[in-house]
Every structure is written in structure tokens, then in C-alpha cells.
Amino acid sequence: MIVGNIHTFKDYYNNEVEFSTEDHPFSHQPKNVWVVSRFRGNWLLTIHPSRGLEFPGGKVEEGEEAVAAAKREVFEETGGIVKNIHYVGQYRVKGKKETVIKNVYYAVVDDLVTRSNYHETKGPKLLKTLPDNVRSNHEYSFIMKDNVLSLSLDEVKKRFITA
Numbered sequence: 001m002i003v004g005n006i007h008t009f010k011d012y013y014n015n016e017v018e019f020s021t022e023d024h025p026f027s028h029q030p031k032n033v034w035v036v037s038r039f040r041g042n043w044l045l046t047i048h049p050s051r052g053l054e055f056p057g058g059k060v061e062e063g064e065e066a067v068a069a070a071k072r073e074v075f076e077e078t079g080g081i082v083k084n085i086h087y088v089g090q091y092r093v094k095g096k097k098e099t100v101i102k103n104v105y106y107a108v109v110d111d112l113v114t115r116s117n118y119h120e121t122k123g124p125k126l127l128k129t130l131p132d133n134v135r136s137n138h139e140y141s142f143i144m145k146d147n148v149l150s151l152s153l154d155e156v157k158k159r160f161i162t163a
């Protein structure tokens with residue numbers, strides 16, 4: 001369902017999700033970030049040990065700006081040095097216990113450095129294309145299995161990827 005510019009749908013766990021490309025529709029200080037990342041023409045994901053493949057992201061620390069958290073998470077989880085970063089949208093998940101609000105960014109990484117650890121993940125995964133079957137593919141994290149991914153990619157492709 002779309003009302004105004006807010007898309008409403010269910011996630012993998014049947015929780016209600018609202019997504020919008022408007023400027024911070026749910027919170028000006030979101031506590032979470034998610035970063036659609038690109039390195040030399042590849043999608044740059046991280047391998048989460050329990051959830052599986054997903055774009056990097058995580059929690060904004062106390063006193064930290066969301067965009068700084070986005071760059072930090074890309075570096076910690078993939079070793080990617082962010083060259084450019086753009087706000088894409090924001091989503092809100094009404095979870096069973098709590099509500100989570102995340103900013104979505106698009107980041108262009110211009111260097112991938114090898115780290116001794118990748119902060120609770122197994123590090124970077126580069127993909128030329130994302131498979132069509134992400135939603136049924138057990139290698140992929142549940143956070144890649146709702147309309148947030150397709151809506152974010154549509155916006156990223158429309159605004160930033162010309163080739």
C-alpha cells in the first residue's frame with residue numbers, strides 16, 4: 001500500500017514496515033542505519049554469521065551522527081572506505097517488542113582494506129548482480145527479504161547509477 005510517499009508492507013517475520021524516500025519522515029535521530037554499498041561496479045555486502053548476506057549497517061552510537069555511523073559500519077563490516085555517501089530514505093519496523101527506525105544510505109567505496117576482524121561479521125562479499133531469488137535464498141539475511149531492498153535499489157539506480 002502507498003499513502004503519500006509512504007510504502008507500507010510486511011517484512012519476512014510479518015512485522016509491519018513503512019518506507020519512504022522523503023527527508024526523515026519518522027525520526028530526525030534514527031538509531032539505526034543501513035547502507036546500500038558499491039565498490040568498482042559491484043554491490044558490497046557483508047556476511048553476517050547468523051543472518052547471512054546483507055548490506056552493512058547497524059546502530060548509531062550515543063552522540064554520533066547517523067551518516068557517520070553509516071560510514072563507520074561500512075568500514076567495520078567490510079573494510080570499505082566510503083568516498084561518497086547519500087541519504088536514500090528511511091524505514092520503520094514495528095517489531096514484536098520494539099519499533100526500529102533506520103536511515104538508508106547509498107555509499108560509494110573507493111578502497112577495500114583487509115582488516116584483522118570485521119566486527120562480528122565475516123567480512124565483505126562483492127557481487128556483480130544480486131540474485132532474483134534473494135527472498136527464498138537461504139544465503140541472504142532476513143533484512144534483505146522485504147520491499148526495503150527493492151525500493152532502495154530502485155531509488156539508488158534512478159538517482160546514482162547511470163550505466
Ligand code: GTP
Nearest residue numbers: 011012013015017093095096098100102142143146
Ligand atoms: P542487537 O543488539 O543487534 O542484537 O539488536 P536486537 O536484537 O535488539 O535487534 P534490533 O534492535 O536491531 O532490532 C529489533 C528487531 O527489529 C529485530 O528482531 C527485527 O525483528 C527488527 N529489525 C531490526 N532491523 C530490521 C531491518 O532492517 N528490517 C526488518 N524488517 N526488521 C528489522
